[in-house]
Amino acid sequence: MSWTGKILRVNLTEGTCAAEPLNMQWAREYLGQRGLATKYFVSEVDPKVDPMSPENKIIWATGPLTGTMASTGGRYSVITKGALTGAIACSNSGGYFGAELKMAGWDMIIFEGRSPTPVYLHISDDKAELLDASWLWGKTVWDTEPALRARHQDPQIRISSIGRAGETGCLYAAVVNDLHRAAGRSGVGSVMGSKNLKAIAVRGTLGVGNIRDPLAFMQAAAAAKKVLADNAVTGQGLPKYGTQVLMNVINEIGAMPTRNHREVQFEGAKDISGEAMHEPRATDGKPNLVTNQACFGCTIACGRISKIDETHYTVQNRPQYWGTSGGLEYEAAWALGSANGVNDLDALTYANFICNEDGMDPISFGATVGAVMELYEMGVLTKEQIGIEASFGSAKALTYLAEITARGECFGREIGMGSRRLTEKYGHPDLSMSVKGQEFPAYDARGIQGMGLAYATSNRGACHLRGYTVASEVLGIPVKTDPLVTDGKPELVKAFQDATAVFDSAGVCVFTTFAWTLADLQPQLHAACDDSFDMDNLALIGERIWNMERDFNNRAGFTRKDDALPKRLMTEPARTGPATGLVSGLDKMLPEYYAARGWTAEGQLTEQTRSRLGL
Structure with a gap:
C-alpha cells in the first residue's frame, strides 16, 4: 500500500510534535490528500469555529500517489476552514514539497492550537521539532526559503511558507512552496499566519518504497504517461503555452469576464496571451517567457518561468526583480489583466511576482481590484482613499495596489478583505463577483x-x-x-x-x-x-x-x-x-x-x- 501509514500531530499551543498511525479504514474510504485530510478535519473541528481562532485546525496532506513515479505525483493539499469564505477549504499545490513530505515518511501533518510566538516546523525524516521563527517574521517567501536552507545548511530542503500577506491578515493569503508554487485559494495562508506558523521545512530521504505491486504499478504508470504524451492538450498545448493557451480561446467564445464582469470579451486579450508571452518585446527584443517548468514527476511541464524587461517601470533600479520567477498562468493573467482592463504583460507579470513573493492569491486579489476600479469609476471611492487614480485599464494602479496589499499597508488592508467584504463596506455588495465570498476564476457563467x-x-x-x-x-x-x-x-x-x-x-x-x-x-x-x-x-x-x-x-x-x-x-x-x-x-x-x-x-x-x- 502506498500510504506511509503515519501522520504527525503538532500542537502549536503546547509546542509538541507526536506521531500517530494513519486510520487505514478512512484511507480506503477517502483515499488520501483532499478526501482523507478532510475526513480528519470534519471529525475533529466544530463547523461553527472561527477560521482565525486557535480552535480551527490546518492540515498538510499528501496522496497515495504523491512521491511515486506516477506522472504529476508531486501534489499536496492544505485543508482548513477558509479565512476568506468560512467554508471548507482545500487548496492544492505542486512543486516538490509534497513529494519531500511523503519521502520523509508522513502522509499528513495536523496543526492545532496557536503558538504564542512565531515558529516553524523542521522535519528530517522521522524527526520533527518546532523552532523559533521570530527572525523570519516579516520576511517574504523569497527571503524565507533561502534563509531556512542556509540555517540548516541543506540546499535540498523543501519549504512551505507564508509571506507578509499571511502575517498581516490578508484573507486570501496563500501558502507558497518552491518560491512560486502555491496552495493559493480560500485563505489557507491566512489561517497559517493566525497560528504564528511561518513555515514547514522538510528533508526526506526514505523514499516511497511500499508500493503493493511494483511491476504492475510501473506498467500502469508508463501506460498513463503515454496517454498524456499522445494528447493534444497535455502533450502539446500545455507544455508550449501553459494554461495561457486558453486566453484567446475563451475570449473568442465570449466567456472572458472583463472589467469586473461588465463585459464578456477583452480587446486586449491578445496582448497578455500565451502567444504574446512567446513574442519578442519591442523594447529589448526578448520574450516574457524564458522556459517552461515541471513539478515533481510531471511529464506535462505546464509551469511558466518569466522575466520582466529591466527597463519596465515596475522594476527600474530594482534588481531584485530582474531575475526569473513563476510566470503568468491563465487564471492570474485574467484576474490581473482582463478583470481590470489591463493589457500590459510585464505589469501583470510583476503583480504576479508580488503575489508569489508575499504569498497572495492572484485570482482573489485581481478580482477584488476589479471591484475597486468599478467603485472608483462610480465615484464611490476616491484617489485620496485608494492612494492612486484607479480607473479600469490602469497598469500603475494594479501594480501599486499589489504592493500595498502584499504588505498590508494603507488601502491595501481593505483590498485584503476580499471583494465581498469591501463592496459591502462601501454599500454595493452586488459588485462582488464571488460565491460564498470567494472570487470567480476566468470563465463567464453566461x-x-x-x-x-x-x-x-x-x-x-x-x-x-x-x-x-x-x-x-x-x-x-x-x-x-x-x-x-x-x-x-x-x-x-x-x-x-x-x-x-x-x-x-x-x-x-x-x-x-x-x-x-x-x-x-x-x-x-x-x-x-x-x-x-x-x-x-x-x-x-x-x-x-x-x-x-x-x-x-x-x-x-x-x-x-x-x-x-x-x-x-x-x-x-x-x-x-x-x-x-x-x-x-x-x-x-x-x-x-x-x-x-x-x-x-x-x-x-x-x-x-x-x-x-x-x-
Whole structure:
C-alpha cells in the first residue's frame, strides 16, 4: 500500500510534535490528500469555529500517489476552514514539497492550537521539532526559503511558507512552496499566519518504497504517461503555452469576464496571451517567457518561468526583480489583466511576482481590484482613499495596489478583505463577483453555462478546479457539449466534481484529466495501494468526498441561498460574442443538480444519501 501509514500531530499551543498511525479504514474510504485530510478535519473541528481562532485546525496532506513515479505525483493539499469564505477549504499545490513530505515518511501533518510566538516546523525524516521563527517574521517567501536552507545548511530542503500577506491578515493569503508554487485559494495562508506558523521545512530521504505491486504499478504508470504524451492538450498545448493557451480561446467564445464582469470579451486579450508571452518585446527584443517548468514527476511541464524587461517601470533600479520567477498562468493573467482592463504583460507579470513573493492569491486579489476600479469609476471611492487614480485599464494602479496589499499597508488592508467584504463596506455588495465570498476564476457563467452551476455549488466557493466543465463545453473533453445551453449540465457538473475529488485525493494533478479518465487512474491506484480500488469504488469515493464537504458547510450555516451567483450574471445579458443576450441559467439548473445529488430541495443531504455513501 502506498500510504506511509503515519501522520504527525503538532500542537502549536503546547509546542509538541507526536506521531500517530494513519486510520487505514478512512484511507480506503477517502483515499488520501483532499478526501482523507478532510475526513480528519470534519471529525475533529466544530463547523461553527472561527477560521482565525486557535480552535480551527490546518492540515498538510499528501496522496497515495504523491512521491511515486506516477506522472504529476508531486501534489499536496492544505485543508482548513477558509479565512476568506468560512467554508471548507482545500487548496492544492505542486512543486516538490509534497513529494519531500511523503519521502520523509508522513502522509499528513495536523496543526492545532496557536503558538504564542512565531515558529516553524523542521522535519528530517522521522524527526520533527518546532523552532523559533521570530527572525523570519516579516520576511517574504523569497527571503524565507533561502534563509531556512542556509540555517540548516541543506540546499535540498523543501519549504512551505507564508509571506507578509499571511502575517498581516490578508484573507486570501496563500501558502507558497518552491518560491512560486502555491496552495493559493480560500485563505489557507491566512489561517497559517493566525497560528504564528511561518513555515514547514522538510528533508526526506526514505523514499516511497511500499508500493503493493511494483511491476504492475510501473506498467500502469508508463501506460498513463503515454496517454498524456499522445494528447493534444497535455502533450502539446500545455507544455508550449501553459494554461495561457486558453486566453484567446475563451475570449473568442465570449466567456472572458472583463472589467469586473461588465463585459464578456477583452480587446486586449491578445496582448497578455500565451502567444504574446512567446513574442519578442519591442523594447529589448526578448520574450516574457524564458522556459517552461515541471513539478515533481510531471511529464506535462505546464509551469511558466518569466522575466520582466529591466527597463519596465515596475522594476527600474530594482534588481531584485530582474531575475526569473513563476510566470503568468491563465487564471492570474485574467484576474490581473482582463478583470481590470489591463493589457500590459510585464505589469501583470510583476503583480504576479508580488503575489508569489508575499504569498497572495492572484485570482482573489485581481478580482477584488476589479471591484475597486468599478467603485472608483462610480465615484464611490476616491484617489485620496485608494492612494492612486484607479480607473479600469490602469497598469500603475494594479501594480501599486499589489504592493500595498502584499504588505498590508494603507488601502491595501481593505483590498485584503476580499471583494465581498469591501463592496459591502462601501454599500454595493452586488459588485462582488464571488460565491460564498470567494472570487470567480476566468470563465463567464453566461458564456459557459455549466461553469455557472459549478461556481454556485462549489464547496470552497467559486472555483474552476472543483468541476472543470470547460473541458467538455469548450474543448470537447471527454465529449463536446454546447456551452450556451443548460440541458444536461447538472449531471455533467456532478460527474466532473466527483471525478476531480478522486484525482485531488490520489496525489496527482487535475490537469491530467484533460487526457485521463478514472480508467487511467484506477490501474495505478490498484497496483500502488489496494485491490479494493475498482472503478465503482472510486466513483463512490469521489461522491462521498463531495457530500462530506457539503455536509460540513451545511452544519457551518451555509444554505441553498449560498448556492447563488451575483445579480450581474443573472440579470445583465452578455452584449458581445456567441453568448449575446444570455444570462446564467442557474435557476433552472440548480434544482436539477440537487435531485441528481440526492439532496433535498433545500440542498441538504437526505438520510438515504448519507446511508448509501456511509456518511
